[in-house]
Amino acid sequence: MPVRRAGTVRTVRPDTMPPIPQTSDAMSQLRTSSSAGIAEAGDSLATAPTPVQAPAPALVHGGTVVAAQLAQLGIGHLFTLTGGHLSPLFDGCDRAGVRLVDFRHEQAAAHAADAMARLTRQVQASAATAGPGVAGAAVAVANAWSAGSPLMLLCGRNPIATDGMGALQEAPQLDMLKPVTRVAALPLDAWRLPSVIAEAAAAAMVPRPAPVAIDLPFDLLMTRMPADQVALAGGRGQSHGPGADPDAVAKTAALLRAARAPLILVGSGVYWAGAEAALDRLTRETGCPVFANGAARGILPPDHPAMIASDRARALPRADLVLAIGVDFDFRLNYGQPPLFHPDAVVVHVDADPSRLGRNRGAVMGITACPRRFVTALAEAFEAGGHRAPGDWLQGLKARDVRAATARAARLVDEDGIIDHARFAAEAARFADVDADTVTIGDGGDVIAETAGAIQVGRPGHWLDPGPFGCLGVGLPFAMAARLARPQAPVLAVMGDGAFGFNAMEIDSAVRQRLGFVVLIGNDGAWGEMRNFHADIFGDRCLDAQSLSRHARYDRLAEALGGHGERVERARDIRPALERARRAAEQGVPAIVDVMLDPAARRPAGAVSGAAVAAAFGGGDPSAFKS
Structure with missing residues (x-):
């Protein structure tokens, strides 16, 4: 360019x-202030008329x-x-x-x-x-x-x-x-x-x-x-994408009516278009289940009848029609390929940017349109014609959500047990769920992969993470911005110990500017996700580059910089520590709760599986590189 x-x-x-x-x-205001210093001639000095000069x-x-x-x-x-x-x-x-x-x-x-x-x-x-x-x-x-x-x-x-x-x-x-x-x-x-x-x-x-x-x-x-x-240019940089083509809307409605297991997949484009009200209207008309990806998390509240929060890996392969709106088929969605998507599934892809349509996953229809305007037009089509998706399809997905929530609650029973990733995530979710306005930021590897699935995002724009670039270190700067953008909302940054180290000194910046928020660190003394990836391929030798020190006192660093800090080593102490941190944050003080995870705990590989990589390059043998 x-x-x-x-x-x-x-x-x-x-x-x-x-x-x-x-x-x-x-x-005009600047011009007035710039002119304020111009001295006026005193009347007492004037003895005769003098020419008046313009300032x-x-x-x-x-x-x-x-x-x-x-x-x-x-x-x-x-x-x-x-x-x-x-x-x-x-x-x-x-x-x-x-x-x-x-x-x-x-x-x-x-x-x-x-x-x-x-x-x-x-x-x-x-x-x-x-x-x-x-x-x-x-x-x-x-x-x-x-x-x-x-x-x-x-x-x-x-x-x-x-x-x-x-x-x-x-x-x-x-x-x-x-x-x-x-x-x-x-x-x-x-x-x-x-x-x-x-x-x-x-x-x-x-x-x-x-x-x-x-x-x-x-x-x-x-x-x-x-x-x-000096002339300033007007406008706020706000523009709208193209409207929805009526023929494309009609064809999409026909496909939805014919589907036995339809699914609406919404991504960041839906969030940026401000399409939450239109999406709510469409799903109430059709009963079609919705999965949210990227910045669209929270686009509908967790208790919305169409919102599905968990088990996407089982639902997508069973869908015969996927209406993907403002979504990228990148690594987060397995590039739109099996086994996450059924190879014969009908895909309708809607995006304001035509260059995104059909990338990695071909679509029966690629529709260039503003997501909000398209969803609004589609909802109107169903208001006129009427249709409901098969009820057993939606109810089956909702039942899985209930089972997942029950399993998460079961993890909170043992107050004295080890603190593994699941327990850590459950406590973070419970803290965030106290107030639906909580803005939660995820910054890290394993601890965020676990936490992101546990936290129920209550509103649009209330979950932030790096995005597909995967840049660690966003937690503290994102938290500072969230405090300024949403001054009345609680702000929680959930971070790995490795991610925290990237911009740890920004605690000083937050202290100086009285920007209070809570930082919850999952501390396993390692670059956990990368340690597991490396060990799955090459074994436990040569893990020096994957290791961090469990003796580093991030809580004391926070205190030294003027913030609030606590270290937690027992599960029963996480919740009280978070409440004390919340009170500090309400007084404009950034607060850190450093939770020591079980160093032997290992989270099963998610998007990055070393065993799968080893098998792919080792002729099907996941141990081929460990000798």
Whole structure:
């Protein structure tokens, strides 16, 4: 994707700049504050009439213009780490009322902006200083790209005048970011800053959300211009995908009526389209069961009559029709292939992005449409014609949900038993289930694979995880963003001990900014999922790279940084510790509960099975590489 270069380098005298009629409240406020320092002549000094000179026009610099444009787009926070290239932008944020939320690493700052975008379903911004700052944030941008999140990264950059001369922290920033952004823009004129930012924000939302990046040369941020001649661009970057083709809706309705075991599979595209009310309407009309994937978890409440929370691996192979809406057939769904999907199942694939349709799994129909508009039209078709899916199909799936919930409850009986992954997950679920508004974040391997299945997500946008990129370390920055986006909701970050270590120092960032939340660490003293994967292939030798220390006191680290910390070694102590952590979080203090898991406990392999890999490459022998 080519770099967009907006405008050309030019020098314009303020007295020759043609007036731009459009202004905004944000710029008017900035213009007023900029003029406040102009002194007035005292009447007592006037002895004779003197010519009255018009006051000099108030000047604003490019950093102020950028911040005002962010505010114009409804962006109220800028997640960042300090850097000289960004100083004009920081000054502008102070003037424009955009709150700076600072971090100890640019990757964490960009993760937080990603989370804020997911929670608000609109573009959110992070800023990274030039060179290593942008490179540090690039991992988070790649994670947002894979998850389909409209993160806007504002990149500090050396002055255009020194471009290519070897300035401090000079780097090919946009070249690094182009593969994982929809727009990579370099404005070359300070007057173009508002329109470039607004255009990038709009592009970030369609056809599916995606990150964008904008280089901000330091000389543009320092350029001063008359405030009354700066025009901010309107809009909030919100766009809508295409409507539903009536013929496609009619054919889909006919397929649903003919199916004996239909299933609706909804993914992140349904969440971003805000289709929860339309989906509720459709399922109540048809009685068709629903499985939610990715960001769509919580799209319907757990007690909804059509919502199926567990046993997807048994339900999908039995479905004769799968209506996949806003879904990617990636590794999470076995690429749409057997044994997870029946080879003869009819698949109807709906997505706002036509390039996603039929990828990995061919579809009888691929329909390009906004998921909300398509689901609404399909519900209307059934209101007019009427139909119910076979009742025994839905009831059988609901019965499995009840059995799974009963099994989870049984794990809570033994208060003195070992703390394995299942017990840990059950306690996390019980804590999260106390309040349906709880925003839960999953960050890790085995402990999250177990916990994700145990927690019942009550509302859309109340479960966050890295997404298909699988980037560890999102837990603390996501929790900080969740606290800002949902100030009244409890926030729980469930993390593995390995994942916690990536951005552990962000506890300091949360303490300084009084952002309280609860962190529940499942500590097995290892990179558990990778240890099991490696051992399943090569045996127990050479596990050094898979091991961590059980002597590391993450609870004391939290206390040293000003947070609340506890270590738990018995199952009966998890719940009281979590309640104390909740009370600390309510006072604006981040709280860690470090739960020591049984080091001998092993969770059965899920998506990553070393035994299966060994057998595939070892001629069917899972022990072929252990000799």
